[in-house]
Amino acid sequence: MTKRLICAAALAAMAGAGAVQAEEIRVLNWQGYGTDLDWAVEAFTEETGHTVVHEYFNSEQEMLTKLRTNPGAYDVVLINAAFTPQAQEEGLIAPIDKEKIENLADVPADMAENQDLNADGELYGVPWTWGLTAYAFNTQAFEEAPTSVEVFWDEAHEGRVSIRDDALEAVQFAAIATGQDINDISDMEAIEAKLTELMPQIKTYWGSENDWNQFMAAGELDVATYWSGSASRSIASGLPVQFVVPEEGAVGWLDGLSIPESSTKMDAAHAFIDWMIDPEFYVKWADEGAPASANAKAAEALPEDAFNRQVLGDPEVVARVQFQRPVSDEDREAYLALWQKLKAAQ
Amino acid sequence: MLARLGKVWLGLILVFLYAPILVMAAMSFNASPYYQLPFEFTVEWYEKLSENRGILRAAARSVGIAMVTTVIATVLGTAASLALFRYEFRGKAVLRVLLFPPIAIPWLITGTAMLVFFFGIGLGRGTPAVIVGHVALALPYVIVVVTARLATFDPTLEEAARVLGAGGWTVTRRVTLPWIAPGIIAGALFAFAISFDQFVVSYFLSEPGDSTLPVVIYTAIRKGFTPEINAVSTLIIVVSMAVMLVAARFSNFGGER
Amino acid sequence: MAGGTAISGARAGLIALLSPAYLWLTAAIFLPLSAMLFFSLVTELPFGGAEWAFTLENYRAFFETPTYATLLWKSVRLGLIVTVVCLLVGFPCAYVLAKAIRGRAREALFLLVILPFWSNSLVRIFSWAIVLRGNGVLDLGLNALLPFEVDVSLMFTTHAIVIGLVHSYLPYVILTSYLALQAIDDNLIDAARSMGAGKPTILWRLVLPLSLPGLVAGAVLIFVPVVGAFMEPRILGGRVGTYYGTVIEDQFVAVYNWPLGAALSFILLAVVLFILAVASPMLKRAQA
Numbered sequence: 069m070t071k072r073l074i075c076a077a078a079l080a081a082m083a084g085a086g087a088v089q090a091e092e093i094r095v096l097n098w099q100g101y102g103t104d105l106d107w108a109v110e111a112f113t114e115e116t117g118h119t120v121v122h123e124y125f126n127s128e129q130e131m132l133t134k135l136r137t138n139p140g141a142y143d144v145v146l147i148n149a150a151f152t153p154q155a156q157e158e159g160l161i162a163p164i165d166k167e168k169i170e171n172l173a174d175v176p177a178d179m180a181e182n183q184d185l186n187a188d189g190e191l192y193g194v195p196w197t198w199g200l201t202a203y204a205f206n207t208q209a210f211e212e213a214p215t216s217v218e219v220f221w222d223e224a225h226e227g228r229v230s231i232r233d234d235a236l237e238a239v240q241f242a243a244i245a246t247g248q249d250i251n252d253i254s255d256m257e258a259i260e261a262k263l264t265e266l267m268p269q270i271k272t273y274w275g276s277e278n279d280w281n282q283f284m285a286a287g288e289l290d291v292a293t294y295w296s297g298s299a300s301r302s303i304a305s306g307l308p309v310q311f312v313v314p315e316e317g318a319v320g321w322l323d324g325l326s327i328p329e330s331s332t333k334m335d336a337a338h339a340f341i342d343w344m345i346d347p348e349f350y351v352k353w354a355d356e357g358a359p360a361s362a363n364a365k366a367a368e369a370l371p372e373d374a375f376n377r378q379v380l381g382d383p384e385v386v387a388r389v390q391f392q393r394p395v396s397d398e399d400r401e402a403y404l405a406l407w408q409k410l411k412a413a414q
Numbered sequence: 415m416l417a418r419l420g421k422v423w424l425g426l427i428l429v430f431l432y433a434p435i436l437v438m439a440a441m442s443f444n445a446s447p448y449y450q451l452p453f454e455f456t457v458e459w460y461e462k463l464s465e466n467r468g469i470l471r472a473a474a475r476s477v478g479i480a481m482v483t484t485v486i487a488t489v490l491g492t493a494a495s496l497a498l499f500r501y502e503f504r505g506k507a508v509l510r511v512l513l514f515p516p517i518a519i520p521w522l523i524t525g526t527a528m529l530v531f532f533f534g535i536g537l538g539r540g541t542p543a544v545i546v547g548h549v550a551l552a553l554p555y556v557i558v559v560v561t562a563r564l565a566t567f568d569p570t571l572e573e574a575a576r577v578l579g580a581g582g583w584t585v586t587r588r589v590t591l592p593w594i595a596p597g598i599i600a601g602a603l604f605a606f607a608i609s610f611d612q613f614v615v616s617y618f619l620s621e622p623g624d625s626t627l628p629v630v631i632y633t634a635i636r637k638g639f640t641p642e643i644n645a646v647s648t649l650i651i652v653v654s655m656a657v658m659l660v661a662a663r664f665s666n667f668g669g670e671r
Numbered sequence: 672m673a674g675g676t677a678i679s680g681a682r683a684g685l686i687a688l689l690s691p692a693y694l695w696l697t698a699a700i701f702l703p704l705s706a707m708l709f710f711s712l713v714t715e716l717p718f719g720g721a722e723w724a725f726t727l728e729n730y731r732a733f734f735e736t737p738t739y740a741t742l743l744w745k746s747v748r749l750g751l752i753v754t755v756v757c758l759l760v761g762f763p764c765a766y767v768l769a770k771a772i773r774g775r776a777r778e779a780l781f782l783l784v785i786l787p788f789w790s791n792s793l794v795r796i797f798s799w800a801i802v803l804r805g806n807g808v809l810d811l812g813l814n815a816l817l818p819f820e821v822d823v824s825l826m827f828t829t830h831a832i833v834i835g836l837v838h839s840y841l842p843y844v845i846l847t848s849y850l851a852l853q854a855i856d857d858n859l860i861d862a863a864r865s866m867g868a869g870k871p872t873i874l875w876r877l878v879l880p881l882s883l884p885g886l887v888a889g890a891v892l893i894f895v896p897v898v899g900a901f902m903e904p905r906i907l908g909g910r911v912g913t914y915y916g917t918v919i920e921d922q923f924v925a926v927y928n929w930p931l932g933a934a935l936s937f938i939l940l941a942v943v944l945f946i947l948a949v950a951s952p953m954l955k956r957a958q959a
Contacts, residue, residue, distance in 0.1 A: 094622050099633040123622035124633040127924045133526075136718060137533050141622065233905070235925055272827050272909025278635040279906075282797075285448035286804050288826075305447065400926045405736070408921065411913040412738045412745075416870075420767035424780070427764050427841070431787045434798035434838065437808055438790065441801065449801050451811060494692035501685045509693065511944065516700045517892070518943045520899040520916055522923060523936045527703035534706075550699030553692055558888050562847050565884035566854030582684065596853065600785070600846045607788040631791050647794050654789050662778035 090117035091336045093143040096131060099124040101146065102197070102353055103344060112343050118336040135160045139330040143337040149184040149322040150392045152193045161326040163190035168338035171345045174365040184394060185324050193324025194341050195362035199296040200380065200389060201237060202318035204309045209290040217245045217314045219291055226269050230283060230292035233273035235407035236395060237319075238263060241293060244317050244390070251393040256406070263410055277301070284309060300375040301357030311375075313385045320389040322362070435651060442644035449641070459641040466642060469630055473646050476610055476627040479541070483548040483609035488602040490549070491556025496590065498557070499564040500572075513554040521551070525614030532619065539619040544626075547615035552608045556601035563597025711933035729934035739918060739935065743942065746915035749829075750898040753836045754890050757844045760837065762886065765848035766878075770857070781849070785842050792839060796906050799835045800826060803907070827909030835903045840896075844889030851885025852878070887954055895943055899936075915939060 097103045104122045113119050123142070125131040128151050135145065135155065147155055155161045166172055172180065172194065179185075179195040186192065205214055209228070220229050231238055240250040242259040253259065271288055274280045277298045283289050284307055294302075299311035325341045327334065343349055350358070350366035360376045361367050370377045379385065395403075445454040463469060498506065516524060528547050529539075537543050567590065575585045591598070613628040620629060631643055710716060711730070715723040733739045768780055787795070802808040805824035813821050825831045855878065863873050879886075901916030919939070922932030 096622075121623040126633065129924055129927045132927065133529075137529060138539075235921075267910070270910050272912075273905075275905070276635045282448050282800075285446070285450050287806060288804065307448075397926070397928075401928060404921055404926050405738075408913070408918050409738045411910075411917070412742050414910050414913060417767070417771045420763060420771055424764050424767045424772075427760060427845075428780075428783060431784065431838065431841065433802060434795050435787050435790060437798040437801050438794055441798070449797070451801075451806065451808070490692040490695060493688040497685050497688035500688075501681060503685060509689075512693075512696070512701070514891075514895060514944060514947070515704055515940055516696070517895045518899060518940045519704065519936050520901070520919060522920055523707060523932065524700065524704065526923060526929070527707040528699060531703035531706050546695075546699050550696055553696055555892065557692065558892060559847060559850070562884045562888035563850040563854070566851055566881075593854075596781075597850050599781075600850060603782075603785045603788070604843075604846075607785070610789060611792050613793075628791055628793075631793055635793070643791075643794060647790050651786065651790055655783075655786055658782040658786060659779055662775060662782055 090119070091333045092119045092121055093333050093336045093340055094121045094123060094141060095144045095146075095340070096123050096125060096134060096142045097144075097146040098126075102358065103144070103146070103340075105353065105356075108343075108349055108353070111349075112340060115343070116336070116339050118333075118339065120340065132158075132160070135328055139328075140332065141330075142328050143331040143333045144340055145326050145328055146196070147193055147324055147326050148392075149182060149193065149195075149324055150394045152184050152324055152326065153187065153394050155326065156187050156192045159329055161192050162329045162331065162334070163192060164194055164327065164341075165334070165338060166191060168335070169194060169342045169345070171342055171347075171363060171365075174347075174363045175345065176362075176364050179322065179362045182322060185322075193326045194345060196323050196325045196341075196344060197297070197359040198320060198322040198362055199359035200313060200318045200320050201240075201293065201295055202311065202313045203291055204294040204299045204302070204311045205291040206284060206287075206289060207308045207310055208287075213310060213312055214291065215312060215315055217241070217316050220245075220269060221265060223269075225290045227271050228288075228290040229266075229269050230271055230274050230280075230289050231266070232293055233275050235404040236400065237293065238407050238410075239403040240319050240392070242266070244314075244319065247316065250319055250390045256402075260406060260410075263406070267410055267414060281305070281307060295359075296376075296380060297357070297359030300354075300359075303375060304357040311379055313379065313388060315388070317388040317390055320391040322391065323359070438644050439648040439651070442641050442648045444641065447640055459645045462640070463642045463645045469627070469642060469646055472625050472627045472630045473650065475624065476616075477650075479545060479548060479616075479626060480606045480609040482545055483552055484602050484606045486545070487549045487552035487556050487605040487609075488598060491553050491601055491605075492560050492594075492598055494553075495557050495560035495564055495594075496586070498561060499567070500569075513557055516551055516554050521612070521614040524551070525618050528615060529618040540621050541624065543619040544616050547619055548609040548612055551612060551615065552605035555604045555608060559601040559604060560594060560597045563594045563600075567593050707929075707933045708937060710929050711931075711937055713930055716927075716929055729931045730938065732931060733935060733938050739915070739938075742913065742915040742918055743939065746898045746900075746939075747942065747946070749832070749836070749900075749904075749914065750894045753833060753840060753897045754894040756833065756837050757841050757893050758886060758890060761841050761844035761889070762848050762882075765845050765852055765885075768845070769849050769852035769855075781846070784845050787838075788842050792902070795839065796835055796903055799831070799838065799907060803831050803834070826907065827911065829908065829911055831907040832904045832912060835907045836897055836900065839903065840893040843892040844886070847885040847889035847892070848882055849885070851882040855881050883954065891947065894946075898943055899939055 095103050102108070109120045123134075125134060128148060131145065131147070132151070132155065135142065136158070145161070147161070175195050179198070180191070182195060185195060203217070219225065231241060239253070239259055242262040243250045243253050246255065246258045246262050248255060248258070272283065274283060274292060280292060280294060280298065281302055284292070284302070294311065296311060299309065302309055303311070325344060327337045327341070331337055345361070345363045345366070347363060347366035347369045350361045350363065351369045354370055354374060354376060358376070360380045367376070367381065440453065441449050442459055443455055443457065445456040445458065498509065525547070532538060532543050537546070571589055572585050575589045580588065611628055613632050616626040617629045617632065620626060627646070634643065712725055712727070713723045714726050714728065715721045717723045768777060772780060803824070804826040805822070807826070809825070810823045813823055825834070860873060860877065863877055868876070899916045899919070901914055901920050904912035904914045905917065906912070919932050919935045922928045922935065
């Protein structure tokens with residue numbers, strides 16, 4: 069009798085310690101952004117038994133709204149580091165248990181200790197990927213790579229340029245063009261003047277990677293602002309474009325994976341995040357076109373000629389990057405008002 | 415002469431209405447993933463589609479939801495139109511005006527409002543919530559269309575039938591409904607179209623993993639929208655066209671007397 | 672006594688027919704929109720214990736920021752243009768369908784008119800982009816047909832926006848006009864003709880007034896949503912595609928300012944209702 073009890077207790081303890089119970093975790097991310105690759109999800113399910121369901125958002129505001137209104141619905145969420153402090157202050161996300169993420173050891177300190185991902189000595193977002201917002205040009209339209217953002221204002225390309233329809237990106241792009249700190253813009257008048265001059269040059273605004281590819285493929289554009297990860301995908305798919313980090317500098321961003329406070333599947337969520345920063349996952353993803361990995365081992369594992377090694381691995385390039393910090397609501401609304409005013413005048 | 419000119423005009427308009435549909439179908443057979451011209455034939459996108467369970471499942475869900483929405487919205491909308499037509503009562507003008515907010519206010523705002531409200535009252539999300547939303551968005555269209563048809567109906571016909579001894583339901587079934595049948599059909603077709611193309615409400619109110627076709631399409635544009643979407647849209651149009659033409663062959667709803 | 676039952680019977684009938692639809696609308700639209708109306712009157716969204724107070728600031732913003740009024744006027748103009756084009760193009764179609772085509776062909780055409788509607792609007796807009804852009808289907812097609820070179824690139828112009836919107840909304844006006852036209856008794860037209868009325872007179876004095884309910888329903892179903900449109904203008908209009916709907920959308924997507932977005936939406940609603948209210952007595956007079 070006693071023996072049998074001990075046996076049962078031992079079994080129960082083993083089950084608890086091994087956490088072999090298969091769970092379904094829900095991931096909130098942009099569509100087609102790494103976490104939902106079929107082979108990656110299948111490999112994860114095979115390894116851990118947990119299944120993965122995705123839900124997508126189309127803007128950071130929407131992601132926050134979903135977290136606020138659907139408590140308990142998500143277990144892993146992708147949050148740009150510039151939004152992590154807000155999510156943390158609103159109590160939407162839980163601190164990460166660093167013990168449970170083995171690959172975290174390979175994330176360099178400047179990322180792992182990023183001031184926006186950490187609060188009160190706790191980590192709230194595991195650095196996952198980073199990239200740049202700069203521009204790419206159509207190689208058929210230029211003899212030589214345009215290395216200065218001034219190409220956007222060059223009359224030779226009037227009606228052949230595009231920037232993203234996004235107030236923050238537009239303002240930060242103009243900040244770089246006017247030599248200002250993107251996180252502490254002092255001269256809004258210069259920004260407005262610079263953007264006003266830019267407007268007649270623009271053919272259309274782009275909204276998504278899909279727009280960008282189609283406009284470029286149709287030969288409508290010579291040069292357009294772009295994201296490094298998307299550029300690597302467009303190049304991989306055969307578009308005649310090249311990505312440039314201009315001499316004036318570029319905007320850098322860092323994406324982290326977080327766990328909602330309301331998640332009930334913490335173990336599975338940690339396991340998934342661990343897999344997401346695993347070099348094995350990253351190398352395969354980079355083949356299809358991916359942003360740069362936050363994991364140093366993963367970055368080293370790339371082939372010499374990989375886009376992310378060539379363009380983003382250059383320390384001189386990295387020195388020109390200004391990383392995005394959180395933007396206050398007031399600034400965000402002021403940028404939007406400016407951007408709307410400029411667009412409405414067209 | 416004028417009649418022939420009119421038919422030519424109708425033909426031209428049909429060309430205009432189908433031009434993008436034909437382009438959409440052509441691009442589903444074009445090799446370039448970015449819709450580049452010149453055209454290069456392939457069935458690659460159909461092959462990819464046949465393996466893409468996500469899109470196929472979403473398409474099936476969309477059709478199902480649209481059918482349920484159509485039935486509910488058409489029945490409720492027709493009933494409400496009859497009431498607005500038959501009865502004089504205080505507040506009727508207000509009820510008519512109330513049909514406009516859901517049409518005028520962009521669906522993004524209405525959808526956001528539904529999201530907040532449905533969570534507030536505990537309906538949460540899932541297929542029932544999606545259908546509740548779709549029906550509500552389709553209802554005003556059904557009511558406006560059926561009411562427009564009813565405006566041409568002579569109410570003395572109903573009275574005559576009543577004088578002849580017909581009961582209320584018989585009058586409706588034998589006199590009124592046959593007259594407004596083209597309006598009901600048009601309303602139902604619009605209701606289906608609205609539900610089938612409805613993005614915002616499905617997007618906010620679907621359970622993760624249970625998305626509808628428009629949601630798949632809208633979220634796909636961020637990353638790249640492959641001609642698989644053209645392929646599935648083409649298949650849907652072809653199947654609907656076949657179903658509709660069969661329906662037209664065996665029924666009489668154009669109002670032919 | 673009998674009269675009393677008839678009235679309460681009528682009342683029961685009214686309630687039975689009317690209440691399901693309106694209760695549904697109340698639960699799914701009116702109450703949620705009331706919540707939005709409330710949001711438009713507060714300083715902060717009352718979620719998560721945020722501090723809020725009543726304010727008219729969001730409505731004042733509309734009057735203090737010229738951008739909004741400029742864009743609203745631009746949107747109203749677009750709505751009017753699209754509506755008028757749809758009416759001019761669609762009414763003759765409906766007339767032919769109702770009066771010149773008989774038998775099964777009519778049912779088939781009726782359905783064919785609405786079928787393009789059963790495709791995804793975004794896919795349709797992208798298809799228009801392929802047609803209208805430089806080096807697009809229209810450009811290549813015209814150059815293949817014409818003996819001389821033409822350069823057709825309508826993409827990213829207001830024309831492209833109007834074409835895309837007319838395409839999206841034309842079936843409404845064709846079908847609603849058809850519903851009204853088909854109901855006109857042919858004998859009435861014959862009678863007028865035998866009394867010596869010419870074609871313009873018949874059209875102007877008989878057909879148009881009788882089909883007015885259909886035309887009005889179609890016009891309303893076009894004008895009202897087009898004023899708030901932002902998807903078609905953005906994709907087809909490019910740089911010139913910023914409309915009032917765009918700035919509303921931005922308040923929900925780019926910044927988290929629902930109160931302002933909601934206020935802008937209700938101003939849109941008020942303006943639309945005002946326009947309909949001004950138009951309705953004129954239409955009544957035309958019909959009389």
